[in-house]
Amino acid sequence: xxxxxxxxxxxxxxxxxxxxxxxxxxxxxxxxxxxxxxxxxxxxxxxxxxxxxxxxxxxxxxxxxxxxxxxxxxxxxxxxxxxxxxxxxxxxxxxxxxxxxxxxxxxxxxxxxxxxxxxxxxxxxxxxxxxxxxxxxxxxxxxxxxxxxxxxxxxxxxxxxxxxxxxxxxxxxxxxxxxxxxxxxxxxxxxxxxxxxxxxxxxxxxxxxxxxxxxxxxxxxxxxxxxxxxxxxxxxxxxxxxxxxxxxxxxxxxxxxxxxxxxxxxxxxxxxxxxxxxxxxxxxxxxxxxxxxxxxxxxxxxxxxxxxxxxxxxxxxxxxxxxxxxxxxxxxxxxxxxxxxxxxxx
Ligand code: NAD
Ligand code: ZN
Ligand code: ZN
Numbered sequence: 001x002x003x004x005x006x007x008x009x010x011x012x013x014x015x016x017x018x019x020x021x022x023x024x025x026x027x028x029x030x031x032x033x034x035x036x037x038x039x040x041x042x043x044x045x046x047x048x049x050x051x052x053x054x055x056x057x058x059x060x061x062x063x064x065x066x067x068x069x070x071x072x073x074x075x076x077x078x079x080x081x082x083x084x085x086x087x088x089x090x091x092x093x094x095x096x097x098x099x100x101x102x103x104x105x106x107x108x109x110x111x112x113x114x115x116x117x118x119x120x121x122x123x124x125x126x127x128x129x130x131x132x133x134x135x136x137x138x139x140x141x142x143x144x145x146x147x148x149x150x151x152x153x154x155x156x157x158x159x160x161x162x163x164x165x166x167x168x169x170x171x172x173x174x175x176x177x178x179x180x181x182x183x184x185x186x187x188x189x190x191x192x193x194x195x196x197x198x199x200x201x202x203x204x205x206x207x208x209x210x211x212x213x214x215x216x217x218x219x220x221x222x223x224x225x226x227x228x229x230x231x232x233x234x235x236x237x238x239x240x241x242x243x244x245x246x247x248x249x250x251x252x253x254x255x256x257x258x259x260x261x262x263x264x265x266x267x268x269x270x271x272x273x274x275x276x277x278x279x280x281x282x283x284x285x286x287x288x289x290x291x292x293x294x295x296x297x298x299x300x301x302x303x304x305x306x307x308x309x310x311x312x313x314x315x316x317x318x319x320x321x322x323x324x325x326x327x328x329x330x331x332x333x334x335x336x337x338x339x340x341x342x343x344x345x346x
Pocket of ligand 3: 092095097109110
């Protein structure tokens with residue numbers, strides 16, 4: 001089968017022919033129908049080097065996956081051949097307290113396990129097929145289009161989890177500032193809109209991303225840059241925002257977030273841009289809570305699918321064939337993707 005392999009640090013991925021995996025006991029083989037291209041993959045093969053991640057190449061990329069059950073290993077019950085499924089991306093131990101709560105993203109044994117999930121240390125879904133090491137990691141999607149479901153597993157789930165933590169603040173009259181309206185951010189706008197009546201201010205440095213944000217329900221859009229903080233204050237009658245979520249995470253966006261978050265607000269950094277911001281007694285308004293978030297729980301993923309089924313959340317996708325998967329990452333890097341680039345192998 002074909003697979004887009006991450007072969008070495010600081011090296012672009014390469015399409016290779018590899019053997020079809022076979023499911024052992026408890027495992028499931030799926031045929032991939034869609035695999036999203038996440039910006040984290042760009043960080044992986046462009047920015048990181050050996051020792052910074054708890055795993056090493058080689059492995060197949062792709063950590064946003066959906067497809068159909070192709071073969072079922074011994075002892076697996078409840079799944080049938082041909083059943084449409086999505087893959088819950090963060091793979092923990094499955095047994096610790098956090099994993100039992102459905103939060104494999106925060107598995108207590110992650111450091112012992114090494115790999116973070118399929119496409120992140122283990123073979124992922126930018127391939128014709130993907131081996132799922134445990135049936136518990138599959139979520140049946142029913143009649144949801146796999147091309148939509150795949151990006152929902154990360155680009156949908158990650159902002160859903162980040163917004164969920166701040167939902168009590170998003171009362172009518174409050175403001176959510178979402179920075180970076182790409183794969184994650186364009187879902188974030190829809191999720192904030194569906195779950196709250198807060199004023200949504202979308203920030204990006206691309207006009208196209210801002211126009212998408214408006215289409216998806218943002219109340220205001222702001223081009224990032226020197227005047228962004230002032231513009232956001234104008235939109236909030238000078239008060240700033242209860243919730244700021246930074247889907248970029250570079251110095252400029254984190255500093256903008258700090259400038260516009262208000263007293264008792266939440267500032268959440270989701271983007272892995274490697275930026276820093278000042279934190280000291282006087283650096284932020286009183287009682288601002290800071291958090292980074294990583295992915296989300298499997299029950300939140302079910303909620304994200306439900307939001308999509310009920311028509312509140314739609315992934316805007318640009319399709320690429322598996323042979324063109326490197327081009328999907330090229331387009332992502334060049335800022336040419338509106339929403340999410342999704343690889344469709346067949
Ligand atoms: P993306 O490339 O699709 O979107 C990023 C968006 O940010 C683009 O629209 C881009 O124009 C915009 N942007 C870039 N620089 C900006 C700036 N200075 N000011 C305003 N906007 C700017 O990326 P994505 O796949 O949505 O991922 C976003 C970030 O989130 C990446 O760093 C990725 O690694 C990270 N990520 C984190 C998690 C997590 O669990 N924490 C999960 C998935 C992705
Ligand atoms: Zn990702
Ligand atoms: Zn665990």
